[in-house]
Amino acid sequence: MSQQPVVPPFAVITGAQVADVLTGGEEQVVDLVEEVYRLHGRGASVNPPSYFLRFPDRPSSRIIALPASVGGDRPTDGLKWISSFPENVAAGIPRASAVLILNDHATGYPFACLESSIISASRTAASAALAADRLSRGARPRRVGFVGGGLIARYIHRYLEATGWSFDVLGVHDLSDEHARAFAGYLGGRPGDAPAVVHDSAEDLIRDCDLVVFATVAGAPHVTDPAWFAHNPLVLNVSLRDLAPEVLLASANIVDDVEHCLKADTSPHLTEQLTGNRDFIDGTLFDVLEGRVELPSDRPVVFSPFGLGVLDVALGRHVHDRLRESGRLGVVEGFFHELDRYGR
Structure with missing residues (x-):
């Protein structure tokens, strides 16, 4: 009998945790990016067009949605939601901010939300x-x-x-x-x-x-x-x-x-x-x-490079798994509430 899918726990991963995992591991990140490029080139990914949210009253600003699914040993789906507000620089804060949502490949349930400006910068640099x-x-x-x-x-x-x-x-x-x-x-x-x-x-x-x-x-x-x-x-x-x-x-x-x-x-x-x-x-x-x-x-x-969402999803999964393996994953208990079809 096949195992029934279960709802995964939901974790929130901060920028400090992302930086802690990735700092010093740049060569490993480059290797991961190469692996994902090869998966993408061989058709083992889904990377639809990015969606640009633009604003008539703020023409230099935008928020971009990058949905993606990557296969391989750890298949994962997800979405990066990244903003670019150039006027932030004059105010003394970074131009870009981002979050990354990772979804379970079997159930579709999101299992993590990560601060993603560091993931985005790291995959771009790698x-x-x-x-x-x-x-x-x-x-x-x-x-x-x-x-x-x-x-x-x-x-x-x-x-x-x-x-x-x-x-x-x-x-x-x-x-x-x-x-x-x-x-x-x-x-x-x-x-x-x-x-x-x-x-x-x-x-x-x-x-x-x-x-x-x-x-x-x-x-x-x-x-x-x-x-x-x-x-x-x-x-x-x-x-x-x-x-x-x-x-x-x-x-x-x-x-x-x-x-x-x-x-x-x-x-x-x-x-x-x-x-x-x-x-x-x-x-x-x-x-x-x-x-x-x-x-x-x-x-x-x-x-x-236009920047592929599959890179963000794969790198986010890498960060999530390293934190889980080291016991540092911060799970939000009871995040999913309505889990019975008839409310029993």
């Missing part, structure tokens, strides 16, 4: 570190620049550092001189003797670096000249909207998921609208992992 490693042609670049000096840039640097990257120089450019210098100060305080250099313009940074990371809140392209990339750097287009189509058309382009990335006026989406086709896309990161794409040496390589 994806960037994985891509930087697998898309490097030859030796890893050592002159690394960040356009945008916020939390995502900090996490990407942390994941590069934790996965063995060495730096000759670290460049920073931000529209806010205060933020640029603060991030440069953070980088300068990290182990190693690589100088952190603040650049007055994105052009100067791009021309000076072999790995360029875009981590901004730009809503429209502001980098338009392919000549800035004449030295053929590797570009992590994490914020997705900084690069004009002209730059992408002069580059080799790798995305995380074609259908997801070519929407919402991302740089690849604008390029598709301009050209009327997707011929400029050379493949996905899964294709690279599987050895299906040969990267050219005579053009820049641009990685544009």
Whole structure:
């Protein structure tokens, strides 16, 4: 006789707990992200389009719903609900906030609610570190620049550092001189003797670096000249909207998921609208992992990750399980109340 499904206990997981599990485990997170990309590429996931909640009275702000289901050894369903309110920065609080709901694969019952800004930043940074490693042609670049000096840039640097990257120089450019210098100060305080250099313009940074990371809140392209990339750097287009189509058309382009990335006026989406086709896309990161794409040496390589909800769900499940195994999971007793069909 098959075992009857049971309602799982419901846990609330704080940001402090998430950080405690993930800090120091960056290499394991990168391995997990690679595993999920492979599951997704092989069809062992469900990752429908993200839903954008926008506001006529707050046009720069949005809240995004990312539903997803990931298979593998620990199949899990879930939803990330993440807000982006850029005006928060001027008020001294982070731009983004998020929660992640995990659902039991057998019953559909939610079994955890996690603070998810750290999960979101970690999976973004792990994806960037994985891509930087697998898309490097030859030796890893050592002159690394960040356009945008916020939390995502900090996490990407942390994941590069934790996965063995060495730096000759670290460049920073931000529209806010205060933020640029603060991030440069953070980088300068990290182990190693690589100088952190603040650049007055994105052009100067791009021309000076072999790995360029875009981590901004730009809503429209502001980098338009392919000549800035004449030295053929590797570009992590994490914020997705900084690069004009002209730059992408002069580059080799790798995305995380074609259908997801070519929407919402991302740089690849604008390029598709301009050209009327997707011929400029050379493949996905899964294709690279599987050895299906040969990267050219005579053009820049641009990685544009839209950000897949399956990564959040898998990483959230990882955090949940580590806390459960260590006896630190905070369960809310009696969270589900109506559990009898007839109220007996």
